[in-house]
Amino acid sequence: MLGRPKFVLASGSPRRLSLLNQAGIEPDALRPADVDETPKRGELPRACANRLARAKADAALKSVQLDDELRGAFILSADTVVAVGRRILPKANLVDEAAQCLRLLSGRNHRVYTAITLVTPREAFRQRLVETRVRFKRLSEDDIQAYIGSGEWRGKAGGYAVQGIAGSFVVKMVGSYTNVVGLPLYETTTLLGGEGFPIRFGWLNATAV
Numbered sequence: 094m095l096g097r098p099k100f101v102l103a104s105g106s107p108r109r110l111s112l113l114n115q116a117g118i119e120p121d122a123l124r125p126a127d128v129d130e131t132p133k134r135g136e137l138p139r140a141c142a143n144r145l146a147r148a149k150a151d152a153a154l155k156s157v158q159l160d161d162e163l164r165g166a167f168i169l170s171a172d173t174v175v176a177v178g179r180r181i182l183p184k185a186n187l188v189d190e191a192a193q194c195l196r197l198l199s200g201r202n203h204r205v206y207t208a209i210t211l212v213t214p215r216e217a218f219r220q221r222l223v224e225t226r227v228r229f230k231r232l233s234e235d236d237i238q239a240y241i242g243s244g245e246w247r248g249k250a251g252g253y254a255v256q257g258i259a260g261s262f263v264v265k266m267v268g269s270y271t272n273v274v275g276l277p278l279y280e281t282t283t284l285l286g287g288e289g290f291p292i293r294f295g296w297l298n299a300t301a302v
C-alpha cells in the first residue's frame with residue numbers, strides 16, 4: 094500500500110496475524126521474538142503480560158533497527174496470560190499441563206489478559222492491558238479427555254483455544270472476545286489510529302465472512 098507507514102508484527106502467532114488481517118492491516122514483516130516466557134516468582138498476571146509484551150517489542154525493535162527497509166516502522170507485540178485469581182496458568186505444551194488447566198477452569202470464572210505494546214516510528218513505547226472475564230461450564234473427565242484428543246490446546250495460554258471446540262465451554266464472557274484469542278482489536282486499532290497509523294476499513298474489499 095503506497096504511502097502508508099511500514100508495519101511490523103512482532104509475533105509468530107498465526108491467530109494474531111489473522112486478527113490483524115481481519116482489521117484490515119497487512120504487516121510488511123513478521124519479527125517473532127524469542128523471549129523466555131516463564132513468569133517470575135510471585136509475579137501477578139497483569140505484570141507478567143505487560144513485561145512479556147514489552148520484551149517482545151524490545152527484541153523486535155533491535156532487529157528492525159538493523160534493517161534499512163523497516164527502519165521507522167510501527168512495531169506491535171502482544172502477550173496473553175490466562176489466570177485464576179493470582180495464579181498464572183501455563184501455556185500448555187504437554188497433555189498433563191492441558192488436563193490440569195482444564196480441571197482448574199471447569200465450572201469456574203477466570204481472566205484472560207492480553208498486553209499489547211506498540212513502538213512508534215519515533216521509538217516511543219505505548220502499552221495497553223485488556224482484561225476479559227470468562228466462565229466455563231463444568232467439564233467432565235470425558236469432556237477433558239475428548240478435548241485433549243483434539244490437540245487444539247497445544248501452545249495456547251491456559252490450555253484452550255476459544256476460537257475452536259472450547260468455544261462451546263463458555264457460559265459467559267465479559268469483555269473483548271478477540272482479546273481472548275490473542276489480540277484485542279478495538280484497543281489495537283484505537284492505539285494505532287491515535288499514533289497516526291491509518292486505520293481505514295474502507296480500504297477493505299468486503300468478502301463473505
Ligand SMILES: Cc1cn([C@H]2C[C@H](O)[C@@H](COP(=O)(O)OP(=O)(O)OP(=O)(O)O)O2)c(=O)[nH]c1=O
Binds near residue numbers: 109
Ligand atoms: C486463551 C487463548 C489463547 N490463545 C493463544 C494466543 C497466543 O498465541 C497464545 C498465548 O501465547 P503468547 O505467549 O501470548 O503468544 P505466542 O507465543 O503464541 O506468540 P508470540 O509470542 O510470537 O506473539 O495462546 C488462543 O489462540 N486462544 C485462546 O482462547
